[in-house]
Amino acid sequence: MISVKLPTLNTNDASYVLVEWLAEHGSRIKKGQPLVVIETSKAQEEIDSTADGILHTLLAGGADCRPGQTVAHLFASADERHAYLSAPTVDPTARPEPATDAGLTLTKAARALADQHGLTDNELRGLGRTVIRAADIEALLPRPAQAGAPTDRQLSAQQRTVGAVVTESMRTIPAAAAYAKVDVGQAQDLARQLRQRTGSIVSLLSLLIKSVADQLPAHPSLFTRLLDDGTIQPAPCAHVAVAVDAGKGLYTPVVHNTAALSVAQIADLITGFRDKAVRGTFRADELTGANILIAPHTADGVVFATPIVFPGQTCALSLGGIDEQLVLDQRGRPEARRFTYLGLVYDHRVVNGRDAMAFLGDLKQALETPAALAAGTEGDEDAPKKACEPPT
Known part of the structure; x- marks a missing residue:
């Protein structure tokens, strides 16, 4: 067993902070591999492993530590680590919680x-x-x-x-983008009908939020979270964030358990989000837990927009403004149709172009033939019932 002891990084400091481990507890690491980040009063330092072995950490991220302190052990084999953990004087679960x-x-x-x-x-x-x-x-x-x-x-x-979130996104997420042109004439007509039927301010955005959530079973990779160890964490249900800026700053409140809500219920939440954005009265739980983001860019004349993938998410969608165009019908006669463009930006470490195109294609179909999105509105017997636990 080799003890990992902290060197003296700053002679003026009697204590440091263990910011984060760069290798997983219980994983096998190599000599020279970055091991841990330590913060002194002047700077943050990465400390590399001095040997090969299986890492057993003794402190959690955020804990105080001091020069010369043993913060981990390296074991030559799984048997050696097992013998250490089996010793009666050792509690293998005794790792301090981070300062939260x-x-x-x-x-x-x-x-x-x-x-x-x-x-x-x-x-x-x-x-x-x-x-x-x-x-x-x-x-x-x-x-x-x-x-x-x-x-x-x-x-x-x-x-x-x-700005800090956008910088982190640009620094850490290798993003790719794709766009789809969608005929939204029927979707806008449906939104108008639902406004009259329910009294809620149903819009194309409400329908898009609903249709995005409905895609989770067919396209789970676009809702996953990429973890530091290279594995992905699946999402049990869709929690859709919506970018809202009422002139008092940008917020990204979350429609939790979106697939379990009707379009009218989603519309009511969005209306409430806009009011809270004006007053700046969001609760913390309303701004956390999202696994996908929609950014509306629906001002007149705005056609294309490229959203930002938030750290901790895998993709983001933008919704452009309505662009009315003349097209030829099946008989070759010109007619006016209403189009919008969806922009999809995705983390290319998790999602490949084929999957992104399939996701956009299914969203396009859902908005161009939107009758199924009306299920669950007031007076409808087919209201969706299934929900999942709120995110932590």
């Missing part, structure tokens, strides 16, 4: 910065990270103006959160 705050994991330096600058937990959750470090907090803070520079207004903390 309302579901967040922050390093000590990150928590101090967040408290100093009055950042709320909702702003921190918007980073979409499992462990929040001091550098992540610094990205949210306004930069001091340089001498002689124009005194422009500072970005809001919320906008800096958006």
Whole structure:
């Protein structure tokens, strides 16, 4: 057994923070492989493994530690590790929990910065990270103006959160994109009928949200979460986030258990989301748990849009504005039709082009022949009943 001890990284520090492990507990690692990230008062340092072996960690991410402390063991074989775990003085489950705050994991330096600058937990959750470090907090803070520079207004903390999430997406997700042209004449007609029947503000967006959720059984890979160890976590049901910007900042509230809702119920939620976006009164649970995102770009004249895949998700959709075009019917006569374009951006580590095209094709068919989307509206006996547990 080889003990993994922390070196002295900064002679002025008596303690560090173990930010995160770069190798899985119980996995076999190689000499020289990045092992753990340690935060000192000045910087973050990656420490490499000094030998081959099976890793047994003793501290969890976010825990305090000190120079010279043993934070893990390396075992030459599974038998050696089993003998260690079987010793009566060893509790194999005794690993400290990370320092958490309302579901967040922050390093000590990150928590101090967040408290100093009055950042709320909702702003921190918007980073979409499992462990929040001091550098992540610094990205949210306004930069001091340089001498002689124009005194422009500072970005809001919320906008800096958006910027940090977009930066993380661009840095970590190898994204590809595809687009589909969809005839939405029948879908818009159905939305108008449902508005009259239910009194809810049903729109093309409401129908798209419903049709996206209905695709989970046929296209599960587009709803998965890619984990750090290279495995994917399937989604038991669809939780669809919708980008909402009412002029007070961008929010991405979530329609949870979407497939279990009717189009009218979805429309009521979207209406409520817009009101909350104006007032800034979202609850934390309304902004978390999504496994796919829809970004509406429906202003007049906007045709194509390329959305951002949020960290922790695999794909995102955009909905463009309505484009009325003259086309030839089956007899060769011109007629006006209403089209929109769906933009799909997907993590190419998880989804290949063939699967993305099939997903877009099924969405196109669902919106061009939308009668099935009306099921479950008020007075309909075929309302969907199945739901799943809310996300954690």
